[in-house]
């Protein structure tokens with residue numbers, strides 16, 4: 176007897192429909208899965224067997240062949256467990272196979288027959304060809320984000336077969352809603368004694384996109400924030416892996432923020448992998464089994480000390496030699512550094528700032544204790560102006576539109592020309608400075624041509640000497656030979 180069951184498998188971040196064909200015939204008892212299953216998919220056999228027996232059904236003492244179609248597509252992970260077990264019971268005539276019509280099944284089975292969540296439910300449910308999808312209760316909320324899908328959730332194989340035999344009586348779905356478990360977000364008012372750093376953060380926030388990649392980061396309504404450790408491998412950061420190509424941290428940060436703390440501690444070869452995704456907003460990972468494109472449009476924020484000891488060159492406490500500090504700063508390649516829109520030196524906060532005993536020491540403006548909501552309101556206005564230009568943030572403006580939307584005043588043009596001529600600004604940097612200057616003008620609520628002040632402010636926010644004193648020579652060469660400074664440095668940039 177033959178039964179066919181609909182399901183789906185994940186390739187990269189995309190779901191692909193899979194038809195599970197189960198054939199049960201007389202002959203020497205055995206169980207084979209064919210159709211390019213990976214190791215965890217082949218193990219379905221053992222999980223399905225234990226789950227079927229634990230649920231009180233009988234394991235057929237017959238010859239069982241499971242074919243996963245299309246056979247040219249590699250099937251990865253345990254998400255086909257449920258479809259295989261259901262197909263097996265139907266093919267063994269333990270319940271009528273016609274009750275499977277119009278249904279698709281996605282889920283991993285526990286040995287006790289319980290249903291578990293699988294990664295990527297959103298693209299999987301979107302990929303199936305049937306109108307109704309059965310998933311584990313833990314996945315139901317995510318599955319319902321797929322428009323038009325009828326979602327059913329059951330907690331176990333036994334409960335599912337009970338419903339299939341009856342033909343009705345699906346259990347109630349867990350209540351819908353957003354993720355209530357998010358911890359409260361930190362407030363900008365908590366940043367003390369760093370007025371300039373906060374200005375940079377503010378401009379960086381404008382460049383960020385507020386979308387959400389549900390499949391990669393779950394159901395939180397907050398944009399993703401990923402902060403991988405500096406020991407992360409290139410594969411974990413960029414994506415890839417074995418048979419099942421997984422998205423890396425940069426894709427998990429899609430439409431959000433990727434924060435690299437202790438930037439100089441990341442291996443240079445790992446960091447340089449970021450250059451292409453920063454330009455294209457996606458990364459293509461090629462392996463012998465497949466080539467997969469992952470979305471990776473994220474805001475990159477990074478922080479590092481000026482030297483390894485962390486004393487930031489303070490006289491008396493920093494033990495680093497000049498050469499050691501230069502080596503430390505040189506760990507960041509010039510081309511990567513050039514892709515940061517904003518590069519800011521953050522001075523050490525004064526004691527009075529930290530203890531909250533005085534306002535006089537640091538604040539150049541009265542804005543030192545602004546809360547996130549106050550800043551967010553300003554950012555919202557600047558965002559709206561960007562959307563009037565047809566982009567989410569000014570960082571997305573193509574170079575050919577800059578002359579139209581960000582015209583330069585005479586003074587601003589002379590200033591940039593001088594920086595280009597004496598090599599203090601690169602060609603790529605020029606466009607980035609204009610976009611940041613436009614954002615500065617937006618934040619100040621000013622229209623018309625960009626003034627010298629706007630451009631000066633943008634230039635100050637991408638100080639080339641952030642990682643070292645500047646010697647003579649062309650822009651990039653200078654950066655690669657820079658000497659370390661005695662201040663803590665933070666770089667922040669939005670590359671889209």
Ligand SMILES: [Zn+2]
Pocket residue numbers: 482483484485486487488493494495
């Ligand atoms: Zn030091």
